[in-house]
Amino acid sequence: MNISILSIGDELLSGRTLNTNATWLGKNLTEIGCNVMEQTVIPDDESIIIKTLNTMIDTNKESCLIITGGLGPTEDDVTRESLFKYVGTEEKFDSEYWEYLSNRFKKFGIDIPQSNRNQALIPTTGEIIDNPIGSARGFKFKMGKSILFSLPGVPKEMKEMTRASILPWLHERSDKIFYSTTIRTTGIPESVLIEEISIALESDHGCTLGYYPSLFGVDIHVISEDKDLKDTLLNNIVSLLGDKVFTLEKENIEDVVVKIAQKKNITLSVAESCTGGLIGHRLTEVSGSSNAYKGGVVAYSNYSKINILGINEQILEEHGAVSEETAKEMAMRSRMMFSSDIGLSITGIAGPDGGSTEKPVGLVFIALSTEKGIKVREYKFGSNRTNNKLRTSQVALNWLRLEMQND
Amino acid sequence: MNISILSIGDELLSGRTLNTNATWLGKNLTEIGCNVMEQTVIPDDESIIIKTLNTMIDTNKESCLIITGGLGPTEDDVTRESLFKYVGTEEKFDSEYWEYLSNRFKKFGIDIPQSNRNQALIPTTGEIIDNPIGSARGFKFKMGKSILFSLPGVPKEMKEMTRASILPWLHERSDKIFYSTTIRTTGIPESVLIEEISIALESDHGCTLGYYPSLFGVDIHVISEDKDLKDTLLNNIVSLLGDKVFTLEKENIEDVVVKIAQKKNITLSVAESCTGGLIGHRLTEVSGSSNAYKGGVVAYSNYSKINILGINEQILEEHGAVSEETAKEMAMRSRMMFSSDIGLSITGIAGPDGGSTEKPVGLVFIALSTEKGIKVREYKFGSNRTNNKLRTSQVALNWLRLEMQND
Numbered sequence A, B: 001m002n003i004s005i006l007s008i009g010d011e012l013l014s015g016r017t018l019n020t021n022a023t024w025l026g027k028n029l030t031e032i033g034c035n036v037m038e039q040t041v042i043p044d045d046e047s048i049i050i051k052t053l054n055t056m057i058d059t060n061k062e063s064c065l066i067i068t069g070g071l072g073p074t075e076d077d078v079t080r081e082s083l084f085k086y087v088g089t090e091e092k093f094d095s096e097y098w099e100y101l102s103n104r105f106k107k108f109g110i111d112i113p114q115s116n117r118n119q120a121l122i123p124t125t126g127e128i129i130d131n132p133i134g135s136a137r138g139f140k141f142k143m144g145k146s147i148l149f150s151l152p153g154v155p156k157e158m159k160e161m162t163r164a165s166i167l168p169w170l171h172e173r174s175d176k177i178f179y180s181t182t183i184r185t186t187g188i189p190e191s192v193l194i195e196e197i198s199i200a201l202e203s204d205h206g207c208t209l210g211y212y213p214s215l216f217g218v219d220i221h222v223i224s225e226d227k228d229l230k231d232t233l234l235n236n237i238v239s240l241l242g243d244k245v246f247t248l249e250k251e252n253i254e255d256v257v258v259k260i261a262q263k264k265n266i267t268l269s270v271a272e273s274c275t276g277g278l279i280g281h282r283l284t285e286v287s288g289s290s291n292a293y294k295g296g297v298v299a300y301s302n303y304s305k306i307n308i309l310g311i312n313e314q315i316l317e318e319h320g321a322v323s324e325e326t327a328k329e330m331a332m333r334s335r336m337m338f339s340s341d342i343g344l345s346i347t348g349i350a351g352p353d354g355g356s357t358e359k360p361v362g363l364v365f366i367a368l369s370t371e372k373g374i375k376v377r378e379y380k381f382g383s384n385r386t387n388n389k390l391r392t393s394q395v396a397l398n399w400l401r402l403e404m405q406n407d
Helices: A020-031 A046-056 A079-087 A095-107 A114-120 A155-173 A190-196 A198-202 A227-244 A253-264 A278-283 A302-307 A313-319 A324-337 A385-405 B020-031 B046-056 B079-087 B095-107 B114-120 B155-173 B190-196 B198-202 B227-244 B253-264 B278-283 B302-307 B313-319 B324-337 B385-405
Strands: A002-008 A035-042 A063-068 A091-093 A121-123 A127-129 A138-143 A146-151 A179-185 A208-214 A217-224 A245-247 A268-272 A293-299 A342-348 A363-370 A373-380 B002-008 B035-042 B063-068 B091-093 B121-123 B127-129 B138-143 B146-151 B179-185 B208-214 B217-224 B245-247 B268-272 B293-298 B342-348 B363-370 B373-380
Touching: A002 A020, A002 A046, A020 A035, A020 A063, A020 A155, A035 A046, A046 A079, A063 A155, A079 A121, A079 A138, A079 A146, A095 A114, A114 A121, A127 A155, A138 A155, A146 A155, A179 A227, A190 A198, A190 A208, A190 A217, A190 A227, A198 A227, A217 A227, A227 A245, A245 A253, A253 A278, A253 A385, A268 A278, A268 A324, A278 A293, A278 A385, A278 B278, A293 A302, A293 A324, A293 B302, A302 A313, A302 B293, A313 A324, A324 A342, A324 A363, A324 A373, A342 A385, A363 A385, A373 A385, B002 B020, B002 B046, B020 B035, B020 B063, B020 B155, B035 B046, B046 B079, B063 B155, B079 B121, B079 B138, B079 B146, B095 B114, B114 B121, B127 B155, B138 B155, B146 B155, B179 B227, B190 B198, B190 B208, B190 B217, B190 B227, B198 B227, B217 B227, B227 B245, B245 B253, B253 B278, B253 B385, B268 B278, B268 B324, B278 B293, B278 B385, B293 B324, B302 B313, B313 B324, B324 B342, B324 B363, B324 B373, B342 B385, B363 B385, B373 B385
Parallel strands: A002 A035, A002 A063, A063 A146, A268 A293, A268 A342, B002 B035, B002 B063, B063 B146, B268 B293, B268 B342
Antiparallel strands: A035 B035, A091 A121, A127 A138, A138 A146, A179 A217, A179 A245, A208 A217, A293 B293, A342 A363, A363 A373, B091 B121, B127 B138, B138 B146, B179 B217, B179 B245, B208 B217, B342 B363, B363 B373
16 A cells, blocks of 8 residues: 655754654554555644645545645634545544543543543544544544544654554555664674675565665565565575674664573672763663662772772783773772673773874773683774764674673 | 755665664754655665655755665675766776775785775765765765765765765755754653743744653754854753753753762762663763773672672661662662762662562662762662663663762
8 A cells, every 4th residue: 555644743844843753654564464565754834734635635546645734723723624624524523532531531630621621623524543642632534535544643642643543454455565684783884784685685575675884783674475484584594694683673782781681690790880870871762771780880090990990000001991800800890890791891992082002092902801701802994972872882782692602 | 945855776775774864864954954755665676766855856946865885895885876877977096096906905914805996986066075084985965956965875975075065065055054952951841841831932932942862861953044043942951941951952861960070070880770781881882981980780689799799688688679669778788899989779670570569660769878878769760671771771860960069
């Protein structure tokens, strides 16, 4: 099915709000095999809305338009009115819904504002789309061969309603059903990855692939109308990439790290210098991570490296704070302090200043201490401070994953 | 000037990439007083590009279209070709630029791929827009009263070129010059903020205001054609809001905190429990923060609270890890350990699980220890783990700011 997305809202045009709705819709519609043709943003303006609907909707073609935004209770919200005019429907007041809404407000101890009355206005033709978590319901109209959905712009409500009412409807209407899985990889650049899986792609695999690179790795999206074909290619790619794949689920590497640690009953601690607490932050994004993550020290000064971690001053003087030796000491001492099974450490030059010819900005040492001993690795990232921290945290978490997985 | 934005790229429609370019352009164009009328995303498809250009450009009206994306060297990039066809210009090969480009690649030790040759193709009419950091140059065409810019989609390059070539051009052409300042506030909800500044807004102030709320606070954008009027309203709002305003610059609260600490020669340390390292991460996002931020302990377990921070076990047993008493101990001991001037601590229940009737999810204690004594505050946030951590970090950094500012 060909789909267009129309986002309505002044705040999107003026850059006050990032249009994450359109991206989310694009991703979820593409995943079930829809073809997103166009995405447009226009202001909260009745004449522009009606003009745009006339341009975007071709009633002779089987297609679908999803509108988001402008269904709120305030005066700027004119989508409902404009839409009813475009469709040519009368409106009536849904007193049952008004009563329901008034009661819901009362539960929160609020008298419902009269401005919310317009959210109880419904068309005499078309359908209502329930909103389980907000007051603005959506609408569905059929215009010739074209179907038109209108949803509120609040992302949480829009997503909930799309999941409940639109995606299943599109699935059902589609003569095709699509099967898809996302392979999440890290530690391998996109170009090398494509080379490594090229043998699997040479065959007539019957799937469509999408590559989604980010600072954290490359996601490969495999989609097919044939479940077996999808699974076959998926398995081929996964076996070619080996442990570069960290999950086939919708989760991040910190989720995988915490899961493995919990399963294997391994405890972790971290001594961070240049990442400043980012690794602790990421690990504690996982609900229930306190089983596995015991804590960490952000040793951002030599003082704290010496007095809190207990590193010998001579090591710092001889080799510097950013060195193999210091990284090893930090990992070992973190493990001892927190009496954790694994101690991870990071020391580096985040930039953009503070580098030298010998030790350039972006130089990072990561060390892992376990009961078996201490290992250290050296990396060179770029000059962007935030990117360096993010990349370093991903590489370190991935090392933790592999260490525990292969143990 | 009325402006439309056209983003070209399959990856934007399929939700693989969030369209931050359009948001950035919207914000920066609105700030200089332009009116962003429409923003559209279409695929890398020649016939669709040409059809859309025909629809979006009205050569009889003074207006401007900014196109981003599709100027890369690969086969999917068809913007240049399509644009030249639409404009009706011949193309020629710019051998001087090709030589320059080849040399630039050589510097990085790479032989320039032949596919890059199309980036040296230029139109016989129109202008070239230099790209100081990438290989894809942009174009500028005049079509009747309408002006058309085409820029690469790589955000860094797009922004650099817009700043260098488009914003100044728009400024110059505009019969109006706009003056604007963004007032960044935190610790006050949007509705209360509007009430508090209402007296300033009652007068005929001659400015346009925009409110940009986020988890971290509300930004107020004040814009006017008259610099004095802008400054007058700005000063009125700032004096009404007092220390709710943390900056009038383009910076975050962690930048302000580090700046004040450096200026006043104050050192900081942090003991984090539920934020897991996020505050350290935010402070170390500021380049040069090591002057002020000595480090921290992520005391994510009772073990680490007792054995590393040295908190009396009895306090934890009597009052619990999430309590006023524990927070105070954490702040004090962090200050001692790092021998910093200020010790900040956070303990709370990030959620979504782990709450009780007495201590619900979202309960957070923040404490500050200075040479004058220890203060503690209690907060109740929601049930979303990430939001709780982000909100807590902002409140804590804001407290640090106020403590140092008023000292």
